[in-house]
Amino acid sequence: xxxxxxxxxxxxxxxxxxxxxxxxxxxxxxxxxxxxxxxxxxxxxxxxxxxxxxxxxxxxxxxxxxxxxxxxxxxxxxxxxxxxxxxxxxxxxxxxxxxxxxxxxxxxxxxxxxxxxxxxxxxxxxxxxxxxxxxxxxxxxxxxxxxxxxxxxxxxxxxxxx
Numbered sequence: 001x002x003x004x005x006x007x008x009x010x011x012x013x014x015x016x017x018x019x020x021x022x023x024x025x026x027x028x029x030x031x032x033x034x035x036x037x038x039x040x041x042x043x044x045x046x047x048x049x050x051x052x053x054x055x056x057x058x059x060x061x062x063x064x065x066x067x068x069x070x071x072x073x074x075x076x077x078x079x080x081x082x083x084x085x086x087x088x089x090x091x092x093x094x095x096x097x098x099x100x101x102x103x104x105x106x107x108x109x110x111x112x113x114x115x116x117x118x119x120x121x122x123x124x125x126x127x128x129x130x131x132x133x134x135x136x137x138x139x140x141x142x143x144x145x146x147x148x149x150x151x152x153x154x155x156x157x158x159x160x161x162x
Contacts (some may be wrong), residue, residue: 016055017043019140039127056097065108068099077139098140
């Protein structure tokens with residue numbers, strides 16, 4: 001009797017996404033970008049030697065061309081899941097940060113993003129197809145709520161400097 005041995009090849013992959021928020025007339029808005037008919041947030045892979053925070057800052061700059069004025073110290077949400085292709089399995093871990101950008105920033109789409117919208121955060125949930133990404137937005141709103149007095153003060157002081 002001949003037996004067959006299956007060997008599963010496992011690799012790990014880490015990506016970082018960033019929920020970009022801004023205050024306009026003291027109201028919060030979220031930036032949603034569209035890639036292949038799916039709305040989400042700036043997102044991409046971590047490069048060798050890069051910290052998660054460095055990846056977050058780079059992704060915002062590369063995807064929408066802006067620099068955050070404030071960013072969460074730790075990810076607001078982390079999702080891990082398996083991707084299977086034949087005998088290969090990838091353990092994908094996505095870390096999501098939240099950031100505040102200036103209302104004066106002009107969004108410039110790069111790297112495959114087709115369009116963007118600014119939305120009220122709760123209204124923005126209807127544009128997001130996947131529940132795990134909706135939870136990322138809700139976790140980002142919790143970060144804003146916990147830090148709102150400081151974030152508003154920071155934004156207000158930056159506007160006075162202009």
